[in-house]
Amino acid sequence: MTTTSANMVSCIVRPHRKGAGCHPRHLALIALALFMHLPVQAVAAEPTAGLGFCRPYTWLFGGWVAPPRMPHLADMNADGYVDFLYATPEDRFVDISLNGRGWKPMRGERLISDLPDRIVGMATGRFAGNTTDLAMLGAGGQVWIAQGRGDGKVQAPRSVATVSEIGQRAWLLRMAGGDDRDRLAVVASDGHVTALGPTGQPVATFRAVKRVVGAASGQVGGQAAIALHTGSAVVLVGPAGSVMRRLPASRGQSALAMGDVNGDGEDDVLINGEVALAPAFRSRVRIAGWERFRKPVIAMLADVTGKGRCDVVVQHQGPDYYGSKEADCAVYVSYLASDADKDRDGLNDAEEASLGSDPLDRDTDYDGLPDGWEVHGFRGFDLKAMGASPLRKDVFVLNLPYDTVPVDQMEKLMKDKVAPLFEDLPYRNRDGSQGFRIHAVTMLPAVDTKAAAGKGWPQLAAETFPKDKIGVFHWMLVPGLGGGGQSGQLADAGSGGMASWAHEFGHQLGLSHTGKWPAWSPTYTSLMNYSYSYQFDGDPARIHFSRGELADIILNESRLPGKLPRPIEKLKFLAGPPYRFRIQAAGSHATYVDWGWSGAFTDRRIRANITYGYSVNGGERLQPSGTKPIGAPGPCELMTDYQASLVVHRGSLYMVTADRDALDPKAPRPESAKLVIQRYLGKRAWTPKADLGMHTTGDPAAVSDGRTFYVFYPTKVGVRYRYGSPDRLGDSVTIPDTAGCSIGAVNLRGTILLLLYRSSAENIRYCTVRGTRVGPMKDFGIKSTITPGSAYDTRRKELLLGTGSELNRQPYRWQLRRLTGDPERGFSEVSCVFLGGEKSGWAGNKRPNLIFDTSRDAGPDGRVIWIAAGVSAPSNTPTGLYIARTIGVKDHNEGWMLWRYYDEWTNTRSGIAAAWYRGDIVLATTWASDHSTTDGGVYCAYNGTAIGNQDMADFDDVTLMADYGIARSIQTLAVMPP
Ligand SMILES: [Ca+2]
Ligand SMILES: [Ca+2]
Ligand SMILES: [Ca+2]
Ligand SMILES: [Ca+2]
Ligand SMILES: [Zn+2]
Numbered sequence: 001m002t003t004t005s006a007n008m009v010s011c012i013v014r015p016h017r018k019g020a021g022c023h024p025r026h027l028a029l030i031a032l033a034l035f036m037h038l039p040v041q042a043v044a045a046e047p048t049a050g051l052g053f054c055r056p057y058t059w060l061f062g063g064w065v066a067p068p069r070m071p072h073l074a075d076m077n078a079d080g081y082v083d084f085l086y087a088t089p090e091d092r093f094v095d096i097s098l099n100g101r102g103w104k105p106m107r108g109e110r111l112i113s114d115l116p117d118r119i120v121g122m123a124t125g126r127f128a129g130n131t132t133d134l135a136m137l138g139a140g141g142q143v144w145i146a147q148g149r150g151d152g153k154v155q156a157p158r159s160v161a162t163v164s165e166i167g168q169r170a171w172l173l174r175m176a177g178g179d180d181r182d183r184l185a186v187v188a189s190d191g192h193v194t195a196l197g198p199t200g201q202p203v204a205t206f207r208a209v210k211r212v213v214g215a216a217s218g219q220v221g222g223q224a225a226i227a228l229h230t231g232s233a234v235v236l237v238g239p240a241g242s243v244m245r246r247l248p249a250s251r252g253q254s255a256l257a258m259g260d261v262n263g264d265g266e267d268d269v270l271i272n273g274e275v276a277l278a279p280a281f282r283s284r285v286r287i288a289g290w291e292r293f294r295k296p297v298i299a300m301l302a303d304v305t306g307k308g309r310c311d312v313v314v315q316h317q318g319p320d321y322y323g324s325k326e327a328d329c330a331v332y333v334s335y336l337a338s339d340a341d342k343d344r345d346g347l348n349d350a351e352e353a354s355l356g357s358d359p360l361d362r363d364t365d366y367d368g369l370p371d372g373w374e375v376h377g378f379r380g381f382d383l384k385a386m387g388a389s390p391l392r393k394d395v396f397v398l399n400l401p402y403d404t405v406p407v408d409q410m411e412k413l414m415k416d417k418v419a420p421l422f423e424d425l426p427y428r429n430r431d432g433s434q435g436f437r438i439h440a441v442t443m444l445p446a447v448d449t450k451a452a453a454g455k456g457w458p459q460l461a462a463e464t465f466p467k468d469k470i471g472v473f474h475w476m477l478v479p480g481l482g483g484g485g486q487s488g489q490l491a492d493a494g495s496g497g498m499a500s501w502a503h504e505f506g507h508q509l510g511l512s513h514t515g516k517w518p519a520w521s522p523t524y525t526s527l528m529n530y531s532y533s534y535q536f537d538g539d540p541a542r543i544h545f546s547r548g549e550l551a552d553i554i555l556n557e558s559r560l561p562g563k564l565p566r567p568i569e570k571l572k573f574l575a576g577p578p579y580r581f582r583i584q585a586a587g588s589h590a591t592y593v594d595w596g597w598s599g600a601f602t603d604r605r606i607r608a609n610i611t612y613g614y615s616v617n618g619g620e621r622l623q624p625s626g627t628k629p630i631g632a633p634g635p636c637e638l639m640t641d642y643q644a645s646l647v648v649h650r651g652s653l654y655m656v657t658a659d660r661d662a663l664d665p666k667a668p669r670p671e672s673a674k675l676v677i678q679r680y681l682g683k684r685a686w687t688p689k690a691d692l693g694m695h696t697t698g699d700p701a702a703v704s705d706g707r708t709f710y711v712f713y714p715t716k717v718g719v720r721y722r723y724g725s726p727d728r729l730g731d732s733v734t735i736p737d738t739a740g741c742s743i744g745a746v747n748l749r750g751t752i753l754l755l756l757y758r759s760s761a762e763n764i765r766y767c768t769v770r771g772t773r774v775g776p777m778k779d780f781g782i783k784s785t786i787t788p789g790s791a792y793d794t795r796r797k798e799l800l801l802g803t804g805s806e807l808n809r810q811p812y813r814w815q816l817r818r819l820t821g822d823p824e825r826g827f828s829e830v831s832c833v834f835l836g837g838e839k840s841g842w843a844g845n846k847r848p849n850l851i852f853d854t855s856r857d858a859g860p861d862g863r864v865i866w867i868a869a870g871v872s873a874p875s876n877t878p879t880g881l882y883i884a885r886t887i888g889v890k891d892h893n894e895g896w897m898l899w900r901y902y903d904e905w906t907n908t909r910s911g912i913a914a915a916w917y918r919g920d921i922v923l924a925t926t927w928a929s930d931h932s933t934t935d936g937g938v939y940c941a942y943n944g945t946a947i948g949n950q951d952m953a954d955f956d957d958v959t960l961m962a963d964y965g966i967a968r969s970i971q972t973l974a975v976m977p978p
Contacts, residue, residue, distance in 0.1 A: 346372015515955020
């Protein structure tokens with residue numbers, strides 16, 4: 001079995017999480033309350049006929065139902081099951097998810113788009129033809145009707161009426177007419193009701209109550225009726241405004257719906273968590289579990305399961321598995337004591353009793369397969385014969401291999417290595433068994449590798465995933481026995497080599513790379529975390545899903561606890577790959593972790609970057625205007641072939657770059673480019689580029705001595721410079737004998753030292769520069785294979801020189817040299833080390849940026865930070881970006897640490913600039929792409945230390961998959977069941 005590196009893993013994450021928060025207008029639509037209960041009034045004269053409600057069954061969830069989406073239920077295709085319509089008010093469209101004959105929802109479709117106004121209400125009825133039509137109310141009072149076609153689709157909407165004064169909020173209601181036609185009524189929140197005639201003309205207006213927080217319509221005693229929730233009562237009124245009845249309602253709630261729940265032909269009224277039964281409305285049946293709603297809900301009564309009586313449908317926010325504001329639309333199937341199959345799951349109560357499944361739960365084990373499917377099959381799939389049980393989590397998946405994959409080996413790996421990762425999970429099923437049973441079915445014929453060349457897995461899924469298996473099975477394309485793959489998150493399809501199959505399938509079952517946190521915590525030991533995808537504690541056999549045992553330990557890089565409340569045995573893995581933190585027992589119940597590699601343990605809080613298991617994030621990458629990310633379409637704001645220069649001068653940060661027009665990456669480069677300067681404005685934005693009126697033939701070097709700002713730049717005739725204030729530089733000065741030199745510059749205690757580099761055959765030279773005065777040319781007696789970078793160690797009073805040298809046939813190995821002395825008398829070398837030691841292999845051939853860090857995190861000796869691009873040969877080949885720094889742990893890479901910035905897709909042809917600014921490091925570099933409009937585009941990032949300020953922690957994968965992902969990943973059907 002071959003295993004590719006973790007680098008090969010890449011995943012598409014479907015943005016199924018809707019933005020947080022309720023739409024403010026929508027909030028008013030739904031109840032805002034603590035749900036207190038009225039005592040149930042059981043009156044002997046009104047038997048409730050054994051009416052009850054099953055456990056909630058999730059019908060739709062997430063983005064489909066998230067506020068401000070607005071639901072309406074109606075049987076649009078005349079098959080006896082209500083379908084789920086959802087309006088997106090501001091975007092003025094309506095989607096429909098047809099009802100898969102009471103089993104599951106069908107995949108959604110757009111029903112209406114581009115309505116002229118914001119949608120505030122929907123109603124359905126026979127307004128135009130003999131099928132169910134959709135009526136919509138706009139915020140301006142306009143009413144549209146889209147005539148139904150009877151197949152779930154509608155014709156284009158046409159305006160039929162305009163109601164004036166709809167007020168703050170309004171409801172559109174269907175009113176049964178005296179004939180075959182239905183009418184419409186508009187209820188405004190101030191209590192005004194406008195009844196419309198058959199052609200849409202207002203025929204009556206009345207005001208029975210002063211305030212409305214919820215409205216519904218139906219029939220009472222054979223008469224059309226409107227129910228108005230006033231906030232403290234529900235008032236039933238006739239179409240002309242006569243009050244028929246007043247029902248008590250708890251204050252502060254507004255859930256209201258009408259429909260026949262018990263099958264006596266009379267519409268009952270749902271008020272908050274209870275159904276009041278017609279005709280007297282005195283006996284009420286409670287919906288169990290209602291008290292768990294802590295947030296506003298929308299309640300509806302409709303026949304979801306096709307039995308001729310209404311079920312209760314509740315849309316509510318939560319559960320909160322991701323830490324986001326997920327919304328759920330759940331069906332509480334209603335039943336009467338006389339019903340044989342109360343939960344309408346295809347198993348009658350007697351069968352459920354003998355099997356041990358729950359007669360009041362459609363999916364006892366919550367694996368997305370209703371109880372009846374698991375016993376009697378579905379659509380000809382004999383799931384029971386395939387091993388399904390209604391008492392245990394079963395997951396069916398089609399594995400489609402490429403024809404290059406040895407099927408017997410794939411199946412053996414599936415059985416011996418992959419399925420056990422799920423089957424051995426510490427999850428207890430209802431039948432006492434453990435884990436999730438994976439039923440993998442190999443799909444043949446295999447994919448013809450040649451014929452499928454260039455097709456991604458989504459296309460192959462569209463072509464090969466049998467439509468009738470969608471909603472029952474998952475589909476996984478298997479490209480090989482090694483790693484790599486991509487999957488949708490909380491979805492039923494994706495691709496994964498056998499070494500990453502469990503990871504990719506984890507995505508399908510709802511898991512991300514980081515649990516519910518924004519970054520992957522080193523304590524999230526899941527195989528979903530890139531850091532532990534292929535090994536845990538160095539052992540490939542120990543990869544696992546996380547149970548969230550460390551979820552209580554919140555890690556924030558800006559304030560990390562130096563001591564964790566766990567015995568060292570529980571945290572030993574932190575000392576293993578990929579992090580290799582130093583740890584030490586702090587008694588028998590706690591453990592010290594040296595998060596910052598300082599070489600010491602502490603009880604204090606620590607600032608450190610600890611998310612380096614894969615690469616490090618230097619912050620959001622934005623073009624200089626601060627609004628456009630790199631890689632966005634359209635030409636970049638600033639493009640260059642040269643390394644930028646960042647420098648802090650009198651408290652402000654400046655960037656000096658060469659600037660050119662868009663250029664094909666393969667086209668010959670111009671001989672020179674103009675230089676521009678920009679000042680950082682804060683909030684990720686720079687001043688517009690200002691032309692410095694200079695042309696450079698190489699990487700510029702800007703530097704400040706604290707008083708004066710200098711810009712050095714190579715030209716054909718030699719190195720030139722201008723100085724002054726950044727917005728007014730003086731005339732240019734040419735430095736003699738510098739033709740062909742590249743440059744570096746450093747502020748040495750108020751003296752500008754210019755470093756001149758010509759080739760690896762010549763010593764690095766230097767001279768001081770003060771105003772127009774250029775000091776005598778001297779040399780360090782040091783050779784380098786790269787243009788040197790430099791910084792000053794203010795603690796040891798040494799000049800730091802970053803150079804390159806050949807070692808083990810790598811010509812550009814990074815070296816740090818320390819020198820004492822001064823420009824007058826000359827410098828002498830104190831030490832020279834290879835970064836990371838001789839074995840490290842760390843190398844690059846662009847000018848490095850050296851930063852001497854004296855912040856508190858750096859400790860008393862300070863530390864050296866080295867930021868540079870990697871080796872690129874020829875010199876415009878894209879290469880990665882790196883940060884190396886000294887650490888207090890001397891036996892690790894000889895006291896050095898190296899991280900890659902971003903990922904393997906983030907490369908530059910020009911090198912990188914870096915500057916310490918306000919407690920962090922600002923980076924500026926160029927994007928390498930194949931397109932002339934983006935190649936060489938300059939972007940900046942503002943978190944070069946990679947120390948973030950977000951909470952992260954371990955996460956319980958098992959619970960998320962069990963209680964959320966397994967069922968929801970196969971929630972919708974693609975073809976209507978028989
Ligand atoms: Ca049943
Ligand atoms: Ca059941
Ligand atoms: Ca099931
Ligand atoms: Ca099952
Ligand atoms: Zn992934």
